[in-house]
Amino acid sequence: MSVTETVSFWPHIMQPDSGEASSVPSLQDVIEVYNRVCTAVWDAGSHRSQELRQIKERQAENMEGKQEQDDSCERDHLELDDLPEPVKLHILSFLDVKSVCRLAAASQDWRILGNDNILWRKMLERDGPSWSAIGHRGGTDLGKDDHKWRYLQCCPEAQGHKEASSIGSQLRGYLRSLLPKTLPMIAMFGPGLNTSTSQIVQAIIVGKEGVFKTNMQTTMWQTKLPRRGGGGGLAIKFRNKQDFFLITLYSGTRSEREGQSSANKLLVPKTPTSADAEPEYELKRTFRRLCSEVAGFIFVVDASQGTDHVESGLAELQAMTDQRWTPDTTPVLVLSCVPGEGQGEGETRLPCIKVMEALQLGSMSRPWQVQNAVAGSLQDVDTGVDWLMNNIQGK
Template sequence: MSEKGQSDEYVVIRSLRQFREKYFNARKNVNDQAHAAEVTSEDAPPGFLDCLPVDLQFLIMTLLSPVDLCRLGATSSYWRAMVRDPLLWRYFLVRDMPKWPSINHVTMPRLDALHTPLCVGEKGMEEPGHDFMTDYLKGYPACRHQWFPQRPPYRVVTFLQSLVATTTEPRYAMFGPGMEQLDVSMVTRLMNTPDVLPVAGIPQRQINGIGSGISYMYKNQQKFNILTLYSTNRAERERARMEQQSVSNKLFILEGTDQSGHPHFSPTAQVQEVCQAVDGFIYVANAEPGRGDEGEVEGAQIQALVDPALGSSSRPLLVLSCVSREEPDQIRTTSSGSTRTPCVDMAQRLCLPMLPNPWMVQDTVADSLSGVLDGISWLLGCSGLRL
């Protein structure tokens, strides 16, 4: 275990130990003043698990799932307080959040918690008033659905609307370096993997200089259209990929820098026309290690495309955090280094929390298209489609 991990564990154990001492001292004082016949079942002698050393109790809690932890907290007042320790859940958040396969604007608004050390002084550690337990349960994949807004009841009007055949389909603009820099082309895989997303045709709606895009069918339920925006021509993209160099992005015009010194871009006229015509955006990010040095530029270009002046800020942004291939299980479990940029780091790298739009980052593999359907499902749902 790393030195930082050991330090974080020490801080949590110290916090739990302080609570345990206060709890049992207060309990002893109450029991000394009460008659034995008046002791309630809540004040019964502590059980075997209660008497274990705090470091063993902490070890047990680290091996439990969040659901089992909550069940443990329901067994007694002692464990109810123990499992709500703010540092305990902050520790879990720092430990587990990089492993989650997706994150969005609803499930984890406090991204900065991962990048603040636990050991920052007694007051800073506990951060009274912030509920890290709620933060964790919001983002934990098995629990997060409980935090999504409830669907409105299925009314008669909804039924009548479903009887009216619609001739249009949602249209999304797809762009980003993950389409161009990886050894496996996600666009090619999308067009040639009918068992994941079958191609449903090429619509007649044209955008000058861009085309009409390609329509796909999601689980035989809903057609949607993707307009692919490349940064430059194919020859330049291929040369840059082979040399692992960046290309001059012809989708944007660099206008200068803002007051903070960050680059400021504006889309070209053709791209602005696309932004005004689409229902949302798909950004394919390169999640392979060592490719995070252009996050400031990427974030600025995303902000340029979702500019409210070009369309509603309610339009969703799906970020496919993409690697070429999935690492074999044996390599993944034995390797000490990360084989992809975690979703939470990708969200922070692209400055997504600053956007007014709903957004989601989804782990994706270009070769197998793993994760794509989950992302598309979220995207269509944000577009108001009932699947």
């Protein structure tokens, strides 16, 4: 009996049928009604509980189905973090440096991947050959096996940003304005002066409008060159505001230079320490005073002649920049030239990064820069000379 039926049964007990005398219900009747009510309430509660339980079971089944569907979706769509590390590193190798650095800042895991040495070696091999200039202010060995450090130290964009934003650069600029103006002397030498790129000297002397102009009114500096002759000098005005003395030093003919014979005008053989020792050379005494007085060096190589040509001038470069007679603050500009003007147009240019490696510039403890240039037209020569003058005046 339901609760409704039990309640309707109670008035029948209290109100007898018509014609019967009104009387108080007996105790047995009351107990019977009470039992009916309790039973009805219990049944109703049990039924309701069963309904609620069934509702919860259906909800749980729906949630499990939804979770299974979500899991299925996740399995069908992998996220970047789900990929194995070798795949992530392969993806990073296609990104530019800014993107790699930004991704490395996302989490600790990506920071570890973003500092991977093999990754930076691949990016250096990928981007290095396209750099038209590579420079470093010295003081750090770039030859060590830290490819991220080498990349950031050699990348022209990173170097330009660091130099422009550094307090030291701003301070040097202010100090330069206070110092008295002196005419620096720049020594130009290198194996490129004995090949078709030697036309760079004549091009500078002839001049280029707004860039180089021979200054005949400036008193010439008397160089202490040997009587046999090792070169000559001329006063040059750069960008109509800076004067410097350009001293050209020729080591000899190409065969003399490559053979390092006694006819070399710059070098003299060292006394060998043993019979099996590799031949070594040092600067002749007559040029040592010159090196102690020059403000900067321009080392010319012919980038169309390949690595062997560049390496042939390594002994001269090391001898001229020996710290025994050349201060370690004296900057070196390496002009990686191609002839131009219809010569060597089909030649492949040796990348700046290969010139840097051939000349072992990474271990040089002085400011240096390798700059691509065209000897005949002086294209980009002014960019390198501008770097050289800034470093000379900032010492």
